[in-house]
Amino acid sequence: MEISVLPETLAVCRLRASDRIPSWALELHEGFVSITRTPDELSIVCPQDAVPPDTQVEEDWRALVVPGPIPFEATGVLSALATPLADAGIPIFAISTYDTDYVLVREQNLERALHVLHADPERQLITSGSPYEPVIGFSRAVRAGSRVLVSGTGPVMPDGGCPESTAAQARRCWEIVLAALAEAGASASDVVRTRTLLTPTADAEGAMTAHGEVFSDVRPASTMVVIHALLDPRWTVEVEAEAQLDA
Template sequence: MNVLEGTYSVCRLPPSDRVPSWALELHEGFMSITRTPDELSIVCGQDAVPPDVTVEDGWKAMVVPGPIPFSETGVLARLATPLAAAGISIFAISTYDTDYILVKEGDLERALETLRSTGRRLIASGSPYEPVIGFSRAVREGDRVLVSGTGPVMPDGGCPESTYEQALRAWEIVAKALNEAGATVDDVVRTRTYLTPDADPDGAQKAHGEVFGEVRPASTMLVVHSLLDPRWTVEVEAEAQTRR
C-alpha cells in the first residue's frame, strides 16, 4: 500500500445540489465525487472544504498499486477483513484502475502494520538452492511464521564440528529468518530437531535450551538415517505465532 500525501475529508451534500465550484476546481491530487438518490458525497483534501459543509475530517488515504484487472477477485476483502479484525474503520473507494482505503489519521500506522502482517511473505537467505528447489527460508502468512529445515551452514560454506555448535549455528540462522519476517525466538511455539545416528543428543538439547529455555515451545527431536550434507549431525525447523 502507498500512502497519499495530505489529509482528506469526506463531505455530504444534499442529493439535488450541483457539484460545488470548490470541488470542480480541484484538478490535482486525489478527489472523488459520488451522487446517489440520497446524497452527493465528495472526498477531497481537507483544506479545500468550506466551513458550512457537513463533513468528517481527518482521513489518510492508502492506494493499492494498480492497475488491478477486473477479473481479480477479493482484493478489497483482503484489505478490509484484517483491518476490521483490528478494530480499524475504513472508507473505501474503487476506481477503474485500483482501490483506495481511507482510515482515520490516528489509525494510519496501526493500519499499515496490520496490512504488513497480512498475506504471504517469502523470506530468502540467499541460498542458491532456494530457486532451484523452489522453497523459502521462511514464510510468513498473517501472524504465523514457518521456518524451513535449517542446517548448520557457516557464511563461508563450512560446518562446525560438534553437534552442539552445529545446533547453535542452525538456530542462529533460524533467528535471523524470524527477525526478517517480523518475529523473534520469543514468538516460537514449535520446534523440530533432526539428529543423525552419529549426533550428540545432549549437545543438541543444550543448544535448544540456551535458545528457548525461557520460551518453552512444543518441541520434537527425531533420529533420522542421514541429512543432506554428510557433515551435518543436526538440522532444525521452527514455527512462530507473532503477537503483533
C-alpha cells in the same frame, strides 16, 4: 503491478564521453540495447555476451519491465518498483524509454526481487541467500498472516563450511533461524514449536543444550527425532521452527 523479466543477461558499460558508439553496440538489432551519451560519459546497456573484454563494465544484470505503453501523465510507476526493492536492500539500475520503464537488478537478486514485487501483503517470503532456494523452489521462512514457518535449517556457515560438533552445529542452525524470524518480524519468544532432526552419530546432549540456550524461557512444543541421514554428510543436526505472532 504486472511485470515481466527479459531473457538476456545484461551488462552496463561505461565509455568516454568523446568515444564513438562502438560497432558492437550499433550492430545489436535484436534484444535490449540502451545507449545514453552525457557530457561526462557514454553509457551502453546490452546483452553481456556482446561486450568485448577490454570494456569497463558491470556484469550480470537482469531487466524487469513494466508492460507499456505507459502514459506520460502517469505518476509513481517507477517508484512502485524502486521503493519496495530499496526497502528489501536490493540495488537497482533504472532505464526509462518512450513506452515504459525498465528496472535492472543483479542476477543473484532476481528471485528475491520477484518475491518482493509479487508478494501478497498477507504472505511474506524470507530468503537466506541459499543458491538452492530458487532451484528447489522454497523459502528459508514464510510469514502467512500471523504465522511464521521456518524451513529445515542446516548448519551452513557463510563460507559454506560446517562446525564440527553437534552443539556448534545446532547453535549455527538456531542462529540462521533467529535471523529469518527477525526478518519476518518475529523472535524466539514467538516460537510455539520446534523440530530437531539428529543423525545416529549426533551428540544429542549437545543439541539439547543449544536448544535450551535459545528457548529455556520460551518452552515451545518440541520434537527431537533420530533419522538415517541428512542432506550434507557433515551435518549431524537440522532444525525447524514455527512462530505465532499476535493477530
